[in-house]
Amino acid sequence: MKKILCLISVFMLIVVLAFSLSSCECKHELQEATCTTPRTCAKCGETFGTTIPHKYERVACGEYMRCKDCGANSNYSISEHLYLGNCGEIGTCYYCDEQSPEILEHTYKGNVHTGVLKCNKCDRQMCAEDIQGKSTKDLTGAERAYIYWHLNHYLTALSSSGKYLYTENEAFQMTATKFNLSVLYLKNDFWGGGDFIDNHDFYAQYYYK
Numbered sequence: 001m002k003k004i005l006c007l008i009s010v011f012m013l014i015v016v017l018a019f020s021l022s023s024c025e026c027k028h029e030l031q032e033a034t035c036t037t038p039r040t041c042a043k044c045g046e047t048f049g050t051t052i053p054h055k056y057e058r059v060a061c062g063e064y065m066r067c068k069d070c071g072a073n074s075n076y077s078i079s080e081h082l083y084l085g086n087c088g089e090i091g092t093c094y095y096c097d098e099q100s101p102e103i104l105e106h107t108y109k110g111n112v113h114t115g116v117l118k119c120n121k122c123d124r125q126m127c128a129e130d131i132q133g134k135s136t137k138d139l140t141g142a143e144r145a146y147i148y149w150h151l152n153h154y155l156t157a158l159s160s161s162g163k164y165l166y167t168e169n170e171a172f173q174m175t176a177t178k179f180n181l182s183v184l185y186l187k188n189d190f191w192g193g194g195d196f197i198d199n200h201d202f203y204a205q206y207y208y209k
């Protein structure tokens with residue numbers, strides 16, 4: 001009797017072992033992940049990891065981009081027109097041939113060492129005359145960057161002996177004269193933040209982009 005019990009328990013053990021072996025025995029046949037399903041075993045359906053990103057493509061100007069694999073719309077990325085043409089003229093959209101609503105601006109890029117702001121499409125250089133006679137609320141971002149560079153330059157210029165070349169007042173006065181702006185405006189609004197515009201952002205944008 002004892003022997004039979006022992007045989008039964010050995011048999012049970014074998015059965016349990018065989019079962020547990022067979023349950024981890026599915027040799028997964030993994031299908032690659034797509035943008036809608038993670039990697040999935042074709043045999044047992046078990047999934048691994050996550051889905052891969054959608055492959056968004058342009059559909060048309062002014063419309064959301066769409067995934068080329070599953071057709072899902074991107075809900076945040078609207079395709080913009082890409083207007084091409086000469087600076088200072090109406091442009092034409094590369095994709096849909098529509099005319100630009102406004103003339104094309106120069107795309108200035110600054111040299112932080114020399115202060116030169118140059119359009120990388122037509123090579124035009126910004127000059128003080130562009131700004132002279134403008135009202136301060138009409139200053140463009142590039143013009144603000146240009147003024148900022150000069151102000152910063154005069155305020156921090158050092159002589160060969162390491163002393164400041166200009167006093168603060170002189171620096172503001174020189175910038176005011178160059179661009180025909182008031183010292184008060186430059187001190188309080190432009191540099192001091194009274195404009196509620198952070199002109200340093202424009203400086204960083206045009207000179208360090």
Ligand SMILES: [Zn+2]
Nearest residue numbers: 026028041044
């Ligand atoms: Zn499997």
Ligand SMILES: [Zn+2]
Nearest residue numbers: 035054067070
């Ligand atoms: Zn997709």
Ligand SMILES: [Zn+2]
Nearest residue numbers: 061081093096
């Ligand atoms: Zn377009």
Ligand SMILES: [Zn+2]
Nearest residue numbers: 087106119122
């Ligand atoms: Zn240009």
